[in-house]
Amino acid sequence: MNHFRDRVDSLPLTIKLALSADVKAISEALQASGDLSVLTIGSGGSLVTAGLLARTIEGLHGNVARSLTPLEFIAAPTLGNGKHVWLISAEGTNPDILAALDAAVKSEASSITVLCNREASMLVEAARDYGSTVLLYETDSQKDGFLATHTLLLSATLICRAAGQIAGSPVPPRWVDPVLRLGRSAATDVLSRSTVIIAFDPLLVDAARLIETNFWEAALINVEAVDFRNFAHGRHLWAAKRGGELGLIALLTDQTRVLWADIAGELPAEVAKAELDFGAPREFLPIDGLMSAMELTGQAGEILGVDPGRPGVPDFGRRIYHVPSLLLQSQGVRGMSPSLRKAAARRRLVGISGLAEEWADAEQAFRERGSSMRFHGLVLDYDGTVVRSSERRQPPRDAVLAGLIRFLDEGGRLAFATGRGDSVGAMLRKVLPERHWPEILVGYYNGGLCIRLDEAVDKSSIDEDVGLSRLAEVIEQCAPSCGISVRRQRVQLCLTAVDGRPLGPVRDFVLKILEENGLRLRTYVSGHSIDVLAPGVDKENVARRLADAVNTADAKFLRIGDSGGYPGNDFALLKEDIGLSVDRVSDDPNGCWNLLPPGVKGPDGLVAYLDRINSEDGSFAIDLMTL
Structure with missing residues (x-):
């Protein structure tokens, strides 16, 4: 019984499953990769999938995507910062991929997506705990x-x-492309050689990498995968010196047939040659290539008398596979420090990061200044700070609520600044004690309406901005064809991309419309939308209204948000007084710092800040020196 042959023969069942599965979640994750640089990480066969994923993202969006092993990723501790990191694993149990997840969190990747094929796995459990996107199939x-x-x-x-x-392409109703297989004579000649080179068309790189991976992992043949032209840059010498030991298999399509013919015609006669010709390039060519790569692996096993599905694993092989060294190394990585976060923000904005010593001095000065101040109120962003953006329809977590209620019970004045409407107020009234409602200020619509929590939202009390209405009419005419959803409020427009598409192009589109229509309106980005605000509207209005409420001369407020870097929607809020971020920061050395430990962000970061607040006599201080 050949176990690998059984696996290959049953692959059509998996194709059938894949063609019937709901791909909405993975489509949205692919769309979300469009605004960022992307890293895809995997080991063994999952590295082949990671490579396919990276090239797919580049083809969809034109941005740079790169596939890496976990060790390559962890060797550069801050590489994931600000990027979309994908982690690929079939079982989700090997220590290397767990180490990569730990490193992605500590490097503070903008987004982490896990693609896994097993529900009961440490990777899936840990990723969900971190709030990462999990795609489970x-x-x-x-x-x-x-x-x-x-x-x-x-x-x-x-x-x-x-x-x-x-891309709008139809899904094939059934699989119709035949799996390519070498003829018996050609297969025996090529696969009996001690060394095999897989020369490939770039469209078939995933198939070539899978052949290379399988042949090594099953100890079949010494093999190297190289594209046709890179073969001509030195690999041909092996054919000259050891032609009788060399087999060469070409993976080609219509676009490289002539290229291969020019090479094949020059090779010494003693080199064994064979080819798999996939014909015209097509949408699902990578899948045809992968299936043919598995078929070729099976052929090699049959010729060499080895079952690639059960090649026999030595005890030392199991030991080195499960060795926890990389996981221990990742746990020892320091990750993003406050100064590194500032340097990264400066680099993204102007291309240079500045000297580490300069940021360290500014960080120390900010900590000392913030720790020495007395504050008369606390202003919090909501989505991304009080709740994770992915959980914005759910109540805040228990630890957040405990910190907020403790702050209120100690006499603290609290305000929330949100781009949303009364959905936030309704949630806060459900979870915060009613006795505190009159003391809590809520700034709805990015500060367009500031009222107490015990007051009802009356949209008719808000004057509608004429310029904003004109912009809304223009955008609504284009919105369906541009994939934009528009939600009007009297003092703001909330724009989202349909089906999880990147927000960057939406903002570019809005800025173009503003320029064409001579409108001077500010545009900010949140974790899930683009907000266009009427003149005089921003979250700083919430702090101004809180100052009126506390009625204290020269009142100072502690501000906490998640999007402090421009054009984030907390940019204006966090640049004044002492602004603390639970995620992204500005490049201003004097304000908007994230002082949290590496990988701590969002509501967990808010809890860490709240735990360091000490209230006394109607004001409070915060200890920023021990964070």
Whole structure:
């Protein structure tokens, strides 16, 4: 019984599963990769999937995407900062991918997405605890065996399907492309050689990498994958010196057939040559290539008398696979410090980061200044700060509520600044004691309406801005064809991209419309929308209204938000007094610092700040020196 052959013969069942699965979540994750640089991380067969994913993202959005092993990623501790990091794993149990997740969190990636094929795994559990996006697609009863087969093909097909959906291409109703197989004579000649080179068309790089991975992991043949032209840059010498030991398999399409013919015609006769010709390039060509790569692996096993599905794993192999060294190394990585966050913000804005010593001095000065001040109120952003953006329809977590209620019980004055309407007020009234409602100020619509929590939102009391209405009319005419959803308020427009598309192009589109119509309106970005504000509207209005309420000369307020870097919607709020971020910072050395430990962000960061507040006689201080 050949276990690998059984796996290969049952692959059509996995293709059928992949073609019927709902790919909405993975499509949205692919769309979300459009605004950022992207890193895709995996080991073994999952590295092949990571490479396919990176090239798919580049093809969809034109941004840079790069596939890495976990060690490559962890070797540069801050590499993930500000990027969309994808973690690919079939089982989600190996220590290397867990180490990569730990490093992604500590480097403070803008977004972390896990693509896994097993629900009951440490990776899925840990990723959910961190608030990462988890894409879970299991293979039903089909199992991999020693080499990645069903899980790899399932994930790869789902990626291609999701990309096709984004591009507007139809899903094929059934799989019609035949798996390519070498003829018996050619296969025996080539695969009996001690060394094999896989020369490939770039469109078939994933198939070539899978052949290389499988042949090494199953100890079949010494093999290297190289594209046609890179073969000509030195690899040909092996054919000259050891031609009788060399087999060369070409993976080609119509676009490289002539290129391959020019190379093949020059090779010494003793080199064994074979080719798999995939014909015309097409949308699902990578999947055809992967299936043919698995078929070729099976052929090699049959010729060499090895079952690639059960090649026999030595005890030391199991030990080195499970060694926790990389996980321990990642746990020892310091991650993003406050000064590194500022340097990264400066680099993103103007291309240079400044000297580390300059940021360290500014950080120390900010800590000392903030720790020495007495504050008369606390102003909090809501989405991304009090609640995770992905949980904005849910109540704040218990630790956040405990910190807020303690602050209120000690006499603190509290205000919330949100881009949303009364959905925030309704939630706060559910979870905060009614006795405190009259003391709490809520700034709705990014400070366009500031009222007490015990007061009802009356939209008719807000004057509608004429320029904003004109902008809304122009955008609404274009919105359906541009994939933009528009929600009007009297003093702001809230724009979101349909189906999770990147927000960057939406903001560019809005700025163009503003310029064309001579409108001078401010535009800010939140974690899930673009907000266009009427003149005189911003979150700083909330602090001004709180100053009126506390009736204290020269009142100072502690401000906490998550989007302090321009054009984030907390930019104006966090640049005054002492502004603390639970995520992104500005490049201003005098304000808007994130002093949290590496990887701590969002509501967890808010709790860390609240725990360091000491209230006394109607004012409070915060200890920023021990963070």
